[in-house]
Amino acid sequence: MTDLAIHAAGLGKTYGGRRPVVALRPLDLEVAPGETFGLLGPNGAGKTTLVKLLLGLVRPSAGDATLFGRPIAAPEARRVAGYLPEGHRFPPFLTARQTLDLFARMSGVGPTHRRARAEALLERVRLSGAADRPVGTFSKGMLQRLGLAQSLMNRPQIVFLDEPTDGVDPVGRREIRSLIEGLRDDGVTVFLNSHLLSEVERVCTRVAILKDGERIRMGTVDELTRQGRAWRLVTSALPPATLDALGDALSIDGTTHEGLVRSTATVPDRAALNAALDRLRADGVEVEAVEPARQSLEDLFVEAVSGSPRLGAAAEPPVDG
Amino acid sequence: MTGLFLLTLRELRARKVVVGLFVVATVVWVALALALQLDVVDGSLAGARLFGQETIEEPFDPDEPLVDAEGDPVLDDDGVPRTRGSDLPFNGDTLLESVVFTAQAFVSGAAYWIGILLALFATGGLIATLTERGYADVILTKPLSRSAVLGGRLLAVMAVMLALVTYLFGAVWLVMSIKTGIWSPRFLLAIPVVFGMFAVVYSVVTLVGVWSGSGPLSLIVTLGLGFVTLVLAIPELPTQIDRTWRPLVVGAYHVLPKFGAVGTTMVPQLATGGDVGALYPLASSLAFGGACYALAFALFSRKDY
Known part of the structure; x- marks a missing residue:
């Protein structure tokens, strides 16, 4: 037994048939309780297959996994889980309140808790005003919010969200993001599958990138986006002598609107960075900003799935000061 | 399982056809x-009107001897004198019984052939819906076993159909019994038979629905199978086909459900008090249904969604 929220060992799926399709190559994955884990990847990368495997919708071809120590093959494992699937469908004749009640009943939630929980969640996803309207009259955004409420009815310890902001307007998107942050604050493990990388970057503590059924990157957002031992500098104009002295350690990236120079210092460690800064100041260069160089998650994603070079690898030509 | 049972009941209510059947x-x-x-006078039928039209205009004595134009008694093939009651239809000993049995045979026959067909259309899509993407994703990720999911679905369909058949047969039986004073509880045995055959038909819908995920296909296959079984039930068929195919046809007849035999013999005979004959057609049909359900459950439990 393990107290990990998700523990997968060699979990893989190959769909059979005349031409077998490898949807997910054997994968090891550990997600700790309370983590907000983001799963990224292009279409067909195996993201949904992984979620379906973990929730028992698909049977693994290889390996095994547990949710909070319970084997995924057992229905009991899903008692602690909530799921918002992509493109979910609810019976159109049910009202929002009835939908929450019926699906929570299937999750084993008692009648008293169902009523109170439904009221609270309808309020939380801003559907109180439409609680008694048939679901068939809902817009896509409303359906998405109802799906989110449905996934939380059983007070899950882990919630799988597949494209939770799909079809939701920017205001709704922000609300869903704050809801996810609220779940994180409540200690709920969130497994987020989304194409909106900016959202993943904002809310996830750890991220994995899948491509062609294989995990190609995994780590904290900070680990993945930080570019080794590089720092971005914004300074006043750099004299040629300074550039010559610093050599390969400093590359010019461009200029700001105010005429300041943007450059990247690639040095072995913090001491070397400070030595470079000392040299700049000694040459009369004013330092406006110093920060660790990072890629956006989007840049990282594009680079990872397409194999294109890192952003900034091909720097603009030096700007004479 | 209760949640899925209730959800299915609501789905059936939302499908107006089920309400229409009631x-x-x-x-x-x-x-x-x-x-x-x-x-009815002293337990005998003195007259009958259907939609206000007089159908029996004078008291009818079934024991009254039949005589020909010359006034001689009419004899049957065995030389026994015939009475007015000799030709009473539907196994009735009296004209009144015949009227009751006729009405009951009509209702049970219509319920068997037309009712099952309509019920099939009303409920046919429910199994395939369960496997549709978006719907399956929500339901099958609840902490329920696949057997409980399919079982809850089937239980609700069967409960509604049993209620419908019981309501129709029970009400007709009560009406006829109260009106005539002839209480023939044997007619009520048609309820489990008709319901049982619906369950057999629905087993094919379930199996094809789980396998294909298509409501229309499961209905087409089921109706096609029903047609094939009716053809196989033609007594002369084995003697009129090529000897090579004969074992296949005879084997198929025994393996597949016997809708025709049950519908043309057992159900009307239950309604009219006649001999229902061997139970083999019903028993083998139920066995076929059981096998289909077992396969459907096994397939549903193993399938990826």
């Missing part, structure tokens, strides 16, 4: 109650 059943027994006016 309305039709109500219309049948109400029409029977209002349209058929029987004058």
Whole structure:
């Protein structure tokens, strides 16, 4: 037994048939309780297959996994889980309140808790005003919010969200993001599958990138986006002598609107960075900003799935000061 | 399982056809109650009117000997004198019984052939819906075993159909019994038979629905199978086909459900008090249904969604 929220060992799926399709190559994955884990990847990368495997919708071809120590093959494992699937469908004749009640009943939630929980969640996803309207009259955004409420009815310890902001307007998107942050604050493990990388970057503590059924990157957002031992500098104009002295350690990236120079210092460690800064100041260069160089998650994603070079690898030509 | 049972009941209610079937059943027994006016005197039928038209104009004595134009008694093939009751239809000992049995045979026959067909259309898509993407994703990720999911679905369909058949047959039986004073509880045995055959038909819908995920296909296959079984039930068929194919045809007849035999013999005979014959057609049909359900459950438990 393990107290990990998700523990997968060699979990893989190959769909059979005349031409077998490898949807997910054997994968090891550990997600700790309370983590907000983001799963990224292009279409067909195996993201949904992984979620379906973990929730028992698909049977693994290889390996095994547990949710909070319970084997995924057992229905009991899903008692602690909530799921918002992509493109979910609810019976159109049910009202929002009835939908929450019926699906929570299937999750084993008692009648008293169902009523109170439904009221609270309808309020939380801003559907109180439409609680008694048939679901068939809902817009896509409303359906998405109802799906989110449905996934939380059983007070899950882990919630799988597949494209939770799909079809939701920017205001709704922000609300869903704050809801996810609220779940994180409540200690709920969130497994987020989304194409909106900016959202993943904002809310996830750890991220994995899948491509062609294989995990190609995994780590904290900070680990993945930080570019080794590089720092971005914004300074006043750099004299040629300074550039010559610093050599390969400093590359010019461009200029700001105010005429300041943007450059990247690639040095072995913090001491070397400070030595470079000392040299700049000694040459009369004013330092406006110093920060660790990072890629956006989007840049990282594009680079990872397409194999294109890192952003900034091909720097603009030096700007004479 | 309760949640899925209730959800299925709501889905059935939302499908107007099921409500329509209950309305039709109500219309049948109400029409029977209002349209058929029987004058029963001392337990015998003295007169009958259907929709206000006189159908029996004078008291009828089934024991009255039949005589020819010359006034001689009419004899049957065995030389026994025939009476007016000798040709009473539907195994009735009296004209009154015949009227009761006729009405009951009509209702049970219509319920068997037309009712099952309509019920099939009303409920046919429910199994395939369960496997549709978006719907399956929500339901199958609940902490329920696949067997409980499919079982809850089937249980609700069967509960509604049993209620419908019981309502129709029970109401017709009560109407006829109260109107005539002839209480023939044997007619009620048609309820489990008709319901059982619906369950057999639905086993094919379930199996094909789980396998293909298509509601229309499961209905087409089921109706096609029903047609094939009716053809296989033609007694002369084995003697009229090529000897090579004969074992296949005979084997198929025994393996597949016997809708025709049950519908043309067992159900009407239960309604009319006649000999229902061997139970083999019903028993083998139920065995076929059981096998289909077992396969459907096994397939549903193993399939990826």
